[in-house]
Amino acid sequence: MSDQTADKPADQQAPPSAAAPYDxxxxxxxxxxxxxxxxxxxxxxxxxxxxxxxxxxxxxxxxxxxxxxxxxxxxxxxxxxxxxxxxxxxxxxxxxxxxxxxxxxxxxxxxxxxxxxxxxxxxxxxxxxxxxxxxxxxxxxxxxxxxxxxxxxxxxxxxxxxxxxxxFNHPGFVRPMVDATLAALAELPEDVRAGAHLAFTTHSIPTAAADSSGPAEGHGDGGAYVAEHLDVARTVAEAVREETGADRPWRLVYQSRSGAPHIPWLEPDICEHLETLHGEGVPAVVMVPIGFVSDHMEVKYDLDTEATAKAADLGLPVARAATVGxxxxxxxxxxxxxxxxxxxxRGERPGRCALGALGPSHDLCPVGCCPARAPRPAAAGADSPYA
CATH class of the missing domain: 3.40.50.1400 (Rossmann fold)
Known part of the structure; x- marks a missing residue:
């Protein structure tokens, strides 16, 4: 995993005025x-x-x-x-x-x-x-x-x-997830570890919301939401391959769906995915919650409780990687x-670290980025009334 940067990186030891103009x-x-x-x-x-x-x-x-x-x-x-x-x-x-x-x-x-x-x-x-x-x-x-x-x-x-x-693709967010995935693999029984698949999980959202996520020029077919998660999953999987020497199959899957059943949401659900893998004879799975910053309720219940219970019913060994926290x-x-x-x-050109293929994200959300169903004022963007 190599960092993508532009110009010199930000100083590691900050002078007193390094945060200016922010207080x-x-x-x-x-x-x-x-x-x-x-x-x-x-x-x-x-x-x-x-x-x-x-x-x-x-x-x-x-x-x-x-x-x-x-x-x-x-x-x-x-x-x-x-x-x-x-x-x-x-x-x-x-x-x-x-x-x-x-x-x-x-x-x-x-x-x-x-x-x-x-x-x-x-x-x-x-x-x-x-x-x-x-x-x-x-x-x-x-x-x-x-x-x-x-x-x-x-x-x-x-x-x-x-x-x-x-x-999502900063080394300080991605590399802890790589280590957490390796640690979860080590938790699996030795006789199934070599054949374990990786299931990268994130919160499901309506497909319409996914398609309109990120800047307008990237809307459609999952938008930035799916593209960013796929890029992180691919980066973590590649790092795990480099560390272990094993090229493990992986897939981005979803969890924590809510809302009306007639509205299409991103799929497959993690529990459905576990059933599919078990039916294919996969010996074990590591669940990697790349979509979450910490082990909050969606992780504790939807993965540690619900998905883990589903795996137990199937007789499928699973382990869950820790979040960054x-x-x-x-x-x-x-x-x-x-x-x-x-x-x-301040008008300078600092380094902008990123892993994967997408590069560093924008500082200012452009007009039309992740639009709401009903227009409402939003701060900290190009359309902010508080600039």
């Missing part, structure tokens, strides 16, 4: 309940405006109730927050890191209000979603716009907010991305 980093995530009483109110936040009855939300919440009503995502974000602060301090990057969620405390609007009160004027945002899609990028940008509008309605002058580029290499990647974006904003 804060915002970790922006989905949020999750932290107790049984939180589950239904959290799901009401997630589904607001869709008219889903409360009784239906209680049914949907059973995944959370199996884990005591607690989603792992908030603790995982706390760990990432700590890892970022530690890495920044070790490398002399004087940039405070704050955290806000879309759907649960600490809420995004409250965090931006605190940043405004503290006098921050330029905030860079790290979203815990690595790929291009409406739900993984533009919806976060819409939430930012909503929060900024709320602060303006309160008579405040909020900071300008930008967003880090998609980091708070890996120090990912924290270092975020620092590099911060320095890269800051240097770009």
């Amino acid at each position: 804060a980093l915002l970790l922006l995530s989905f949020g999750g309940p932290e107790g049984p009483d939180d589950v239904v109110p959290f799901l009401e936040n997630v589904t607001r405006g869709r008219g889903i009855p409360r009784e239906r939300l209680k049914e949907v919440g059973q995944h959370y109730f199996l884990f005591g009503g607690v989603s792992p995502i908030n603790d995982q974000n706390r760990e990432l927050l700590g890892a970022l602060r530690e890495d920044f301090a070790e490398h002399g990057l004087d940039l405070p890191v704050h955290w806000g969620n879309r759907n649960w405390a600490p809420y995004l609007t409250d965090t931006l209000r605190e940043l405004t009160a503290a006098g921050h004027r330029r905030v860079l945002t790290l979203a815990t979603s690595a790929y291009a899609s409406y739900s993984g990028c533009r919806q976060y940008r819409e939430n930012l716009a909503d929060a900024l509008a709320a602060l303006e309605a309160e008579g405040l002058t909020p900071p300008r907010v930008d967003k880090l580029r998609h980091y 708070a890996d120090p290499r990912f924290a270092a990647a975020v620092r590099e991305l911060v320095l890269e974006r800051a240097a770009t904003e």
Whole structure:
């Protein structure tokens, strides 16, 4: 795996002004309940405006109730927050890191209000979603716009907010997944390990949303969402081949489907894929959740519970690779991305690291990128009303 770069890379040891013009980093995530009483109110936040009855939300919440009503995502974000602060301090990057969620405390609007009160004027945002899609990028940008509008309605002058580029192919995101895949292979029984297939998993989304993901010129046939995942899967599979000497069959598959059954979503589902592989006589499978930053509920339930149970019913040995989480290499990647974006904003030409065939993503989402079904203002893009 070789890095693709342009000009010189961002400095590893940051001078005091390296983050300028930015004066804060915002970790922006989905949020999750932290107790049984939180589950239904959290799901009401997630589904607001869709008219889903409360009784239906209680049914949907059973995944959370199996884990005591607690989603792992908030603790995982706390760990990432700590890892970022530690890495920044070790490398002399004087940039405070704050955290806000879309759907649960600490809420995004409250965090931006605190940043405004503290006098921050330029905030860079790290979203815990690595790929291009409406739900993984533009919806976060819409939430930012909503929060900024709320602060303006309160008579405040909020900071300008930008967003880090998609980091799906940054070495600090990909290489931990390579190591995690190798570790999962080592967990399999020795007599089936050599023939194990790799199943790279990500969140299924409607095919219409996939086709319109990313910049408009790439729309159609899965759009940027599928292309980016395929590129990462291919890169990880090639690195595993280099490490082990075995060229393992692999496929990109999907999980966590929701919504009306008559609407086409990306397929195949991981459980269906396991059935297919078992029918073909495949001796074992490693599930690699490349679409997720941390081991949150979609990983803990849909893979560790549901898919693992399906494999047990089939008699098919499986292992699950860890997500990146708070890996120090990912924290270092975020620092590099911060320095890269800051240097770009100052008119410099920093290095832009990327693995695979697609190269580094855009800094500013262009007009028409991952469009919403109903147009809404979105911050941190070429069409932002808050530039």
